[in-house]
Amino acid sequence: MSRIVAIGECMVEMASKDADTYRMGFAGDTMNTAWYLRRLLDQADTVEYFTAVGTDALSDRMVTFLQDAGLETDHILRRPDVSVGLYTIQLQEGERSFSYWRGQSAARSLAQDERALISVLTHADMAYFSGITLAILPENDRNTLLQVLADFRKKGAKVIFDPNLRPKLWEDEETMRRVVMEAASVSDMVLPSHEDEALWFGDADPAATAARYADHGSSWVIVKNGAGQILAWENGNLSLHDPVAVSEVIDTTAAGDSFNAGFIASWITGASVAGAIQSGAGLAAQVVQSRGALVNLR
Numbered sequence: 308m309s310r311i312v313a314i315g316e317c318m319v320e321m322a323s324k325d326a327d328t329y330r331m332g333f334a335g336d337t338m339n340t341a342w343y344l345r346r347l348l349d350q351a352d353t354v355e356y357f358t359a360v361g362t363d364a365l366s367d368r369m370v371t372f373l374q375d376a377g378l379e380t381d382h383i384l385r386r387p388d389v390s391v392g393l394y395t396i397q398l399q400e401g402e403r404s405f406s407y408w409r410g411q412s413a414a415r416s417l418a419q420d421e422r423a424l425i426s427v428l429t430h431a432d433m434a435y436f437s438g439i440t441l442a443i444l445p446e447n448d449r450n451t452l453l454q455v456l457a458d459f460r461k462k463g464a465k466v467i468f469d470p471n472l473r474p475k476l477w478e479d480e481e482t483m484r485r486v487v488m489e490a491a492s493v494s495d496m497v498l499p500s501h502e503d504e505a506l507w508f509g510d511a512d513p514a515a516t517a518a519r520y521a522d523h524g525s526s527w528v529i530v531k532n533g534a535g536q537i538l539a540w541e542n543g544n545l546s547l548h549d550p551v552a553v554s555e556v557i558d559t560t561a562a563g564d565s566f567n568a569g570f571i572a573s574w575i576t577g578a579s580v581a582g583a584i585q586s587g588a589g590l591a592a593q594v595v596q597s598r599g600a601l602v603n604l605r
């Protein structure tokens with residue numbers, strides 16, 4: 308029986324259907340992973356989502372959505388003066404373009420209160436968070452979150468981190484690089500995507516990405532690489548694994564988020580790293596062959 312807490316921001320998604328109509332949904336990197344984890348894990352396991360939302364009707368709808376997905380929401384913080392972040396997806400000459408309203412979102416205050424973080428992690432075995440979780444926080448709150456996670460890990464719990472590098476969300480690239488490496492140093496497992504890492508850290512290949520995170524103390528680094536081979540670094544052992552072949556890629560949204568869920572769900576049940584990578588790659592292959600972040604699993 309496992310208890311996993313995913314920490315981050317869920318947003319309202321408004322996807323344009325035609326010129327006048329939008330379809331409302333909910334998405335966000337850590338929430339996507341929690342959503343898939345809930346589908347993959349045993350009912351005896353608990354997946355909790357931790358964030359901050361407002362007290363308005365839209366925030367209520369988000370929490371109801373999370374609960375309907377089977378996620379525990381008991382520790383979600385409520386902020387009376389702000390609401391949840393929102394983004395729109397519009398089709399522009401066949402290409403999807405995104406606009407965001409998340410600068411004032413309630414989730415930015417999720418790590419304001421150290422006691423709330425300690426409380427949500429009290430009975431957990433595993434915490435999952437990302438570079439986006441950190442990017443949206445004020446500097447003091449980043450430090451609070453990382454300290455709470457470091458203490459959580461000292462008690463024997465596992466911390467899993469996806470760097471999910473999004474420089475636009477950070478005050479500057481240098482801060483992003485510094486804080487992401489600090490996050491790796493409090494994490495047992497790091498799940499980066501090589502393309503982003505090469506772009507923002509200058510890694511020559513996936514092995515360089517793995518070595519950089521492993522040097523900061525992570526025991527497991529699993530480097531995703533789109534349609535390329537997945538590289539695993541497991542306590543000093545390097546191995547390469549094929550992704551699951553896909554006939555037609557429809558939409559790569561949440562490929563990495565779903566891979567992480569497939570990997571973690573399998574790893575929790577005692578699978579080898581190779582077996583867990585196959586589960587992650589299998590799930591991500593399904594997700595890239597459908598539209599949207601949250602795909603009904605076959």
Ligand code: ADP
Nearest residue numbers: 500531532533534550551553562563566588591
């Ligand atoms: P992110 O979505 O974080 O950028 P990647 O693009 O590296 O992550 O993809 C994550 C995982 O999704 C890959 O490791 C792979 O398993 C799967 N995946 C992504 N694109 C493809 C593809 N074209 N064919 C098969 N698998 C893919």
